[in-house]
Amino acid sequence: MDAFQFIRAESLNSATKYGVGAKFVAGGTNLIDMMKLDVERPKVVIDINGLPIDKITVASNGGLVLGALARNADVAHHPAVQRDYAVLSQALLSGASPQLRNMATTGGNLLQRTRCPYFRDTAHACNKRESGTGCSAIGGHNRMLAVLGTSEHCIATNPSDQNVALTALEATIQIQGAGGNRTVPIHSFYSVPGVTPHIETVLQPGELITSVTLPPPVAGKSIYLKLRDRAAYEFALASAAVVIKLNGKRIDYARVALGGVGTKPWRSLEAEAVLHGAPADPVTFRRAAEAALKDAHPQSENGYKVELAHRCIIRALTTATQSV
Numbered sequence: 001m002d003a004f005q006f007i008r009a010e011s012l013n014s015a016t017k018y019g020v021g022a023k024f025v026a027g028g029t030n031l032i033d034m035m036k037l038d039v040e041r042p043k044v045v046i047d048i049n050g051l052p053i054d055k056i057t058v059a060s061n062g063g064l065v066l067g068a069l070a071r072n073a074d075v076a077h078h079p080a081v082q083r084d085y086a087v088l089s090q091a092l093l094s095g096a097s098p099q100l101r102n103m104a105t106t107g108g109n110l111l112q113r114t115r116c117p118y119f120r121d122t123a124h125a126c127n128k129r130e131s132g133t134g135c136s137a138i139g140g141h142n143r144m145l146a147v148l149g150t151s152e153h154c155i156a157t158n159p160s161d162q163n164v165a166l167t168a169l170e171a172t173i174q175i176q177g178a179g180g181n182r183t184v185p186i187h188s189f190y191s192v193p194g195v196t197p198h199i200e201t202v203l204q205p206g207e208l209i210t211s212v213t214l215p216p217p218v219a220g221k222s223i224y225l226k227l228r229d230r231a232a233y234e235f236a237l238a239s240a241a242v243v244i245k246l247n248g249k250r251i252d253y254a255r256v257a258l259g260g261v262g263t264k265p266w267r268s269l270e271a272e273a274v275l276h277g278a279p280a281d282p283v284t285f286r287r288a289a290e291a292a293l294k295d296a297h298p299q300s301e302n303g304y305k306v307e308l309a310h311r312c313i314i315r316a317l318t319t320a321t322q323s324v
Contacts, residue, residue, distance in 0.1 A: 001035050008047045012208065015046055016177050019206040024048050026069055027103035029096075030112050038122050039113075039129055053107075053210050056080070062216040068107030068209045072162065073098070075106060085214055087222035087241050091165035094226045097233050107209035110163060110173065110189070111201065114156040115235055116145060127153045128197040135197075143301040144235065147309075149263035150297050154197030156263060158190070159235050164259035165224055167267045168241035171214050177207035186212075190264035200264075218253055220245025225316040226259070227308060236260030238309040240316040244275070251275045251284070251321075258292065261309050268292040271313065280321040282314070289313040 009015035015024065021043035025031050034040035054069035056078050064080055075081055076092035092101065118124040118136040125134035137145055137155050146157040163186070171186045184202055191199050203209075222243040228234040239259035245252045254275035258266040270291035278284040289310040296306045 001038065002041045004042055005044045006047065007044060008049075009051055012051060012053075012176055012210065015048055015051065016206045016208050018044050018046060019178070022046055022206065024208060026105040026108050027071070027100075029100050029104045030108060034113060034120075037120055039120060048208070059213055064214040066106045066212045066214070068105060068211055070106045071102060072096075072104045072106070072109060073101040076101065084217035085165075085169060085222065087168060087224045087243060088162070088165040088214075090224035091161040091226075091239075091241060094224060094239075095161040106162070106212055109160055110166075110209060110212070111203075112158075112160045112163075113200075115159045116156040117141060119156055128156055128193070128200075131196070131198045137299075139300060141301065142299040144237070145299065145302055146263045147261050147296040147298045147302060147305050148258070148266050148293070149192040151193045151195065151197070153195055154193035154263065155299060156193070156197070157235075157260060158262060158264045160265060161224070161226065161236065161239065161259060163265040164239055164257045165241045166212065166214075167257035167265040168222070168243050168255045169214050170255065171212050173209055174211040174213065175203065175207050176210050177204060179204075181210075183213075186265070187267055192263050218243055218245055220253060221320045223316050223320045225312055225319070227312050228260075238305055238312045240309075240312045242313075242316045242320050244280075244317065244320050246280055246321060249279055249281075251278055251280050256288070256292065256313065256317075258309060258313070261293075261296070261305050270294065275317075280317075282318070285314045285317040286310075288317065 023042035053067040055067045057065045072092045076089045082089045118126045124136040145155045173184045224241045226236045226239040236259045241257040243255040256268045256271040271288040274288040274291045
């Protein structure tokens, strides 16, 4: 770990003035690990735990505002989240361990880095860690890595559960920086690797996530289904977040997002198009799953993820509609 300057932010304005070379720390459940591995080498680390952005409040339009410092455990167990946004509560409780959920924050989770083994090991080439060096995962050990949104420069998987649920809920992200404030829909927040896998989000140097806003709840059902190698403390091989509303036996509203298979939390507009207005039956669900994975590009060890994701989507849709 390289030497760095440590600063406790006294205000939002003071926190966002440092720019390039600075990193924010809250729970530290990801950043500190990356620093120990020499993957992250910030010159300045800014402790933001004292800032007043940790509350969970009702928005003026009936939605919910999650402060960036709201801990994952607090969000998962919040009555309004459990009642109106069950998919988010389920996603958070499926991730990490109780101890980590007590520390990890909403904003930090949005910025969680990949667990690709080559990204975490500085002995190997990785375009995400050091642009232009190559991607060791292509042709290497890639069983856990992405099949959607990949490029010849990177196939690293986004590891988050929270952010898959937030994508299905169409959350918006509030950001503050030296240049002012802005709001970004979550589907526009993340970048696919393309030729610049080191650019993961639209955040500019010095910008800080201050909150996440959930829209008013949909009068339907939602579910998060996670498939993994073991029952706890494990990243998804494939996951599906579904928000769905029926009108009789037909689907009136559907949002589908996938985890474990994409280079970012992966919203499937293709699956949603199949579902909208269609009967809630196995044929429709199978067609939606096929549409969601039609552009998959599996590698040498992760071809199984295509069929696994198919089954995950079908099971999530079946479970959600049976409980309506």
